Amino acid sequence: MNRLNTILLAIFVALTAAVLAVEKPFAGDAYEKARRREHPLFPGFDATLAARLEIRSKEKGVEIERAPDGSWVVPAAFGYRAKMQGDDSVPGFFDRILRMKGREPISDNPASHDRFNVGESGILIRVSDASGAPLIEFRQGRFDINPNDPDFERKFTFASFVRRTDSNEVYLVDEFFPMGLSASEWIDTSFVRFEPSSATEFSIEGPLVGARVHLVRQGETWSIAGPEGGPAKKEAADAWLQALGLISSFKEVAGKGEDLAKFGLANPELIVRAKTVDGTEHSAVFAKGPDAKTFYAAKGADDPWVFVVPDWTVDNLKKKVEDFREAPASVPASVPAEPGAATQPR
Numbered sequence: 001m002n003r004l005n006t007i008l009l010a011i012f013v014a015l016t017a018a019v020l021a022v023e024k025p026f027a028g029d030a031y032e033k034a035r036r037r038e039h040p041l042f043p044g045f046d047a048t049l050a051a052r053l054e055i056r057s058k059e060k061g062v063e064i065e066r067a068p069d070g071s072w073v074v075p076a077a078f079g080y081r082a083k084m085q086g087d088d089s090v091p092g093f094f095d096r097i098l099r100m101k102g103r104e105p106i107s108d109n110p111a112s113h114d115r116f117n118v119g120e121s122g123i124l125i126r127v128s129d130a131s132g133a134p135l136i137e138f139r140q141g142r143f144d145i146n147p148n149d150p151d152f153e154r155k156f157t158f159a160s161f162v163r164r165t166d167s168n169e170v171y172l173v174d175e176f177f178p179m180g181l182s183a184s185e186w187i188d189t190s191f192v193r194f195e196p197s198s199a200t201e202f203s204i205e206g207p208l209v210g211a212r213v214h215l216v217r218q219g220e221t222w223s224i225a226g227p228e229g230g231p232a233k234k235e236a237a238d239a240w241l242q243a244l245g246l247i248s249s250f251k252e253v254a255g256k257g258e259d260l261a262k263f264g265l266a267n268p269e270l271i272v273r274a275k276t277v278d279g280t281e282h283s284a285v286f287a288k289g290p291d292a293k294t295f296y297a298a299k300g301a302d303d304p305w306v307f308v309v310p311d312w313t314v315d316n317l318k319k320k321v322e323d324f325r326e327a328p329a330s331v332p333a334s335v336p337a338e339p340g341a342a343t344q345p346r
Helices: 003-023 030-035 090-099 234-245 311-315
Strands: 052-056 061-066 072-074 123-128 134-143 160-164 170-173 199-206 210-218 221-224 252-256 270-276 281-288 295-300 305-310
Touching: 199 234, 221 234, 234 270, 295 311, 305 311
Parallel strands: none
Antiparallel strands: 052 061, 052 123, 061 072, 123 134, 134 160, 160 170, 199 210, 199 270, 210 221, 252 305, 270 281, 281 295, 295 305
């Protein structure tokens, strides 16, 4: 290698080193480096010790408690059971707590708490044990959403500002959606609980339908029972059972079973029953709610509570016999022979 090539090689190495020092192409961008510094915000949280969950803003709040039998209930909903499946359930909430991670604090200055809405104006979230001692307690602040960020689509995760109440440090937590602040967002809205495909028969009766409707299933075939019986439309029967099995309280829990007269349920307008293959009968009664509102009060035999449901729920169930009756097979009319036409020998 001559002297000129040696000088050129030295210049190239120096320039390459300068570029690597400035651009750091193998280090990743600041966002990715920050993600590598993530750490759990509540590493010692043990959900099995939890006995009470509180979520409060300045305007409203909700409490969920563990009942003596170990189930979770919502006191403001007459002690009705809380959701136990899905991201918005009690176990789902605890799982979100365990997945909460912070990187470097956004701020540790108390003067900045209002800016991030993690001071007294932020949503307070507290999980306590049976003695009332907090297991975790933090303030959830505002979302950090900036659609003008060039990397908005890559970074968009509904990140929220969060501050533990035992610290001044504010963290930005990814994928942390707001907590429900009303009882209706936490109750298990399943009403009549059974698998529709397991039903072997069902009935519909009451002033809203007139004559009693009774359908029975044999194998995959449905038929109408009684003196005016006959084949029933399978699609209509299956759809009715789906409507019953998927009933949701939808509006609210309005009271307990002893309030039947208050909601008109002492003399219901609609009574529905479904029997499953194991012999269990599931039933519900419906009546027009107080003050002639457009929804109905309803009670499932499975529960002592009274629910408020919209009127379309009842519309899907108040079917009459003719809604299920299979149309008789049509007999093709014979075509009369034309006058004078020759008769073909048989």
